[in-house]
Amino acid sequence: MAAALAMPTPAAQAAPADDIRINEVVTTGSVNDSVELFNKGTAAVDISGWILKDDNNSSAFTVPSGTTLAAGAARAFDVSAAFGLGSSDKARLYLPGGSTLVDSYTWTSHSAPSWSRCPDGTGAFGQAALTLGAPNDCGSGGGTSPQAWPGGSTVATADGSNVFGSDLSGLYEEGSVLWGAQNSGKLWRLVRDGSGGWRPDTANGWTSGKTLRFPGGSGAPDSEAVTLTGAGAAGGAYVASERNGDASGTSRLSVLRYDVATGTGTSLTATKEWNLTAGLPAVGSNAGFEAITWIPDTTLTAAGFKDQSTGAAYDPARFGAHTGGVFFVGVEGTGSIYGYVLEDGGAATRVATLASGMAGVMELQWEPQAARLWAVCDDTCSGRHRTFKVGADGGFALAGTYNRPAGMANLNNEGLALAAADECVGGTKPVYWSDDSNTGGHAIRRGTVTC
Numbered sequence: 001m002a003a004a005l006a007m008p009t010p011a012a013q014a015a016p017a018d019d020i021r022i023n024e025v026v027t028t029g030s031v032n033d034s035v036e037l038f039n040k041g042t043a044a045v046d047i048s049g050w051i052l053k054d055d056n057n058s059s060a061f062t063v064p065s066g067t068t069l070a071a072g073a074a075r076a077f078d079v080s081a082a083f084g085l086g087s088s089d090k091a092r093l094y095l096p097g098g099s100t101l102v103d104s105y106t107w108t109s110h111s112a113p114s115w116s117r118c119p120d121g122t123g124a125f126g127q128a129a130l131t132l133g134a135p136n137d138c139g140s141g142g143g144t145s146p147q148a149w150p151g152g153s154t155v156a157t158a159d160g161s162n163v164f165g166s167d168l169s170g171l172y173e174e175g176s177v178l179w180g181a182q183n184s185g186k187l188w189r190l191v192r193d194g195s196g197g198w199r200p201d202t203a204n205g206w207t208s209g210k211t212l213r214f215p216g217g218s219g220a221p222d223s224e225a226v227t228l229t230g231a232g233a234a235g236g237a238y239v240a241s242e243r244n245g246d247a248s249g250t251s252r253l254s255v256l257r258y259d260v261a262t263g264t265g266t267s268l269t270a271t272k273e274w275n276l277t278a279g280l281p282a283v284g285s286n287a288g289f290e291a292i293t294w295i296p297d298t299t300l301t302a303a304g305f306k307d308q309s310t311g312a313a314y315d316p317a318r319f320g321a322h323t324g325g326v327f328f329v330g331v332e333g334t335g336s337i338y339g340y341v342l343e344d345g346g347a348a349t350r351v352a353t354l355a356s357g358m359a360g361v362m363e364l365q366w367e368p369q370a371a372r373l374w375a376v377c378d379d380t381c382s383g384r385h386r387t388f389k390v391g392a393d394g395g396f397a398l399a400g401t402y403n404r405p406a407g408m409a410n411l412n413n414e415g416l417a418l419a420a421a422d423e424c425v426g427g428t429k430p431v432y433w434s435d436d437s438n439t440g441g442h443a444i445r446r447g448t449v450t451c
Contacts, residue, residue: 017095017100017102019039019040019041019043020037020039020040020041020103021037021038021093021103021121022035022036022037022038022091022093022103022104022117023036023074023117023120023136024036024074024115024117024132025091025105025107025111025114025115025116026114026115027085027086027089027107027110027115028110028111028112029111029113029333030283030284031113031130031132031281031282031283031284031287031334032079032080032282032283033083034076034077034078034079034132034281034282035061035085035091036074036075036076037074037077037093038069038117038120039069039071039073039074040121040122041071044068044069047069048066048096049062049096050063050095051096051097051098052077052079052082052093053083053098054083054084054085054089054091054092055089056083060082060083061077061079061081061082061083063077070308070309070311072311073353074120074132074133074135074353075133076133077281080282087109087110088109089106091104091105105125111130112127113129113130114127114129114130114131115127116131116136117136118136118138119136120136129335129355130333131355132281132334133280133353134334134336134337134355135353137355146384146401146402147401147402148402148403148406149405149406149447150400150402150449151405151447152447152448153405154405154447154448155408155433155445155446156445156446156447157197157440157442158196158198158444159197159198159199160199162438162441163200164182164188164438165438166436166437166438166443167183167436168180168434169181169183169223169224169225169415170224170225170226170239170240170290170292170363170414170415171226171363171415171432171433171434171444172365172417173417173418173419173420174232175420176191176192177189177233178190178417178432179228180209180434181415182209182223183222183223183436184220185211185245186210186212186223188200188209188210189201189204189209189260190206191203196430196446197444197446198432210265210266211266211267211268212239212256212258212267213267213269214256214273215269215270215271215272215273217269218246219244219245219247220245220246221244221245221254221270222241222243222244222245223240224239224241224242224289224290224414225239225289225291225329225363225364225415227293229324229325230294230296230324231323233261234261235323236259236261236271238327239257239258239270240254240289240292240329241256242286242287242288242290242332248285248286249285251277251282251285251288252277253275253277253280253283253288253289253331254274254275254276254289255273255289255329255340255342256272256274257271257273258271272344274340274342276338276348279350281334283333283334284333286332287332287334288331288332289332290331290332290361290414291329291330291361291363291364291376292328292330292364293327293364293365294323294325294366295326295328295373297325297326299368299371300326300390301314301315301316303389303390304390304392305352305390305394306394306395308350308351308353308395309349309350314351314394316341319341319349320344320345320347321343322341322342322343323344326341326351327339327340327342328352328366330356330362331360331361332360332361332362333360335355335356335357335358335377336353336356337354337373337375337396338350339351356386357386358384358386359377360381361375361376362378362413362415363376363414363416365416365417367418368421369451370387372388372399373387373389373396374386374387374416374418376413376415378411378412378436379412382403382404383404383408383410384401384402385402385403385404386398386401387402405447408433408445409439411433411435411437412435412436413433413434414434414435415433415434416434417432427450428448428450428451429448429449429451430446430447430449431447431448432444432445432446432447433445433447
């Protein structure tokens with residue numbers, strides 16, 4: 001028996017179709033063939049059952065049931081299972097049933113890397129950075145012109161020779177402890193070495209780091225970043241992973257929680273996993289989550305942060321128990337940043353989406369002292385850093401763009417850790433980077449940043 005035709009809900013029928021526009025198209029690169037839709041209207045629109053086609057009428061992708069676009073929101077769809085987007089092709093959007101054309105875009109060469117409307121939803125298409133699911137990179141806004149690094153130009157190594165080898169990625173400083181995520185599936189607890197650097201915490205069983213496992217004890221998380229919540233290590237370490245190393249060809253964009261305050265073994269099994277893959281644009285299996293940080297609810301509400309899933313002021317009370325904050329994760333393949341409320345019961349709600357404006361995001365760090373979110377790109381972007389603050393509209397807005405320190409080579413830095421305010425001396429405080437390539441036998445470097 002043939003499947004019944006998906007019919008629009010009353011909300012979809014009542015909403016003006018003119019509000020939904022094709023906003024971004026990706027035809028090549030590390031992301032699968034994708035089409036982003038944007039709601040330029042003032043009300044949410046149920047787009048369940050709407051249909052995307054290329055230039056072939058026999059090929060069609062149907063938007064899944066239960067899909068709603070809030071006002072001003074964007075969502076990308078991986079259409080590669082239904083059709084491929086060629087170098088000379090088109091993307092067309094239809095109402096349910098596939099006969100009423102809503103919007104279309106035609107191109108004559110592959111995206112490099114993205115065909116994007118600027119401004120979102122209303123402007124003309126042009127080549128831009130890939131920002132699926134986030135605001136398009138239209139080259140506008142404050143702080144886009146790179147400035148000199150806001151601190152000292154001198155950088156020194158901050159680890160012993162060949163202690164970590166390659167693949168040391170995310171960093172997070174917790175007072176006298178530096179946590180490090182290694183994407184070979186390992187977590188490090190580091191302590192100060194007495195000379196401004198860090199060494200493994202041998203006294204507490206972290207001599208060689210600890211091997212990470214998914215819940216149940218199987219698999220090898222590709223652990224790219226680590227953060228703590230307001231509870232510190234006692235509340236667990238939260239690790240961002242982009243895949244299972246035992247199934248390396250498949251994306252698995254997850255946040256994993258590990259109990260790091262107890263236990264003496266050489267491995268850690270996750271006590272919780274939030275697998276966010278299904279709700280995000282598809283990326284290559286090695287181009288997923290590279291960054292994670294946590295921002296307290298109290299900080300966000302005080303700043304007037306708006307929940308993009310509702311369009312209203314962020315209200316922590318509408319969620320179940322959830323660590324008292326929002327986790328922000330960064331995607332390597334798209335340069336996009338997403339904010340999630342991760343409930344203890346397993347639910348995950350996306351409350352923020354923003355474009356970094358960089359080719360990739362390798363690290364995120366929230367700096368409470370300056371109330372700013374740091375986003376870091378590696379040697380792909382010549383070591384560029386960007387900062388964001390909650391703006392007057394309740395969303396995160398670009399505040400500054402900075403080059404790497406003049407004294408640091410263009411390294412494969414995938415981690416950044418900023419010291420706390422109590423380490424500020426003479427207007428600067430320490431900052432640390434982790435070099436995934438272990439250049440010259442060193443994976444951690446130390447500099448300074450203004451405070």
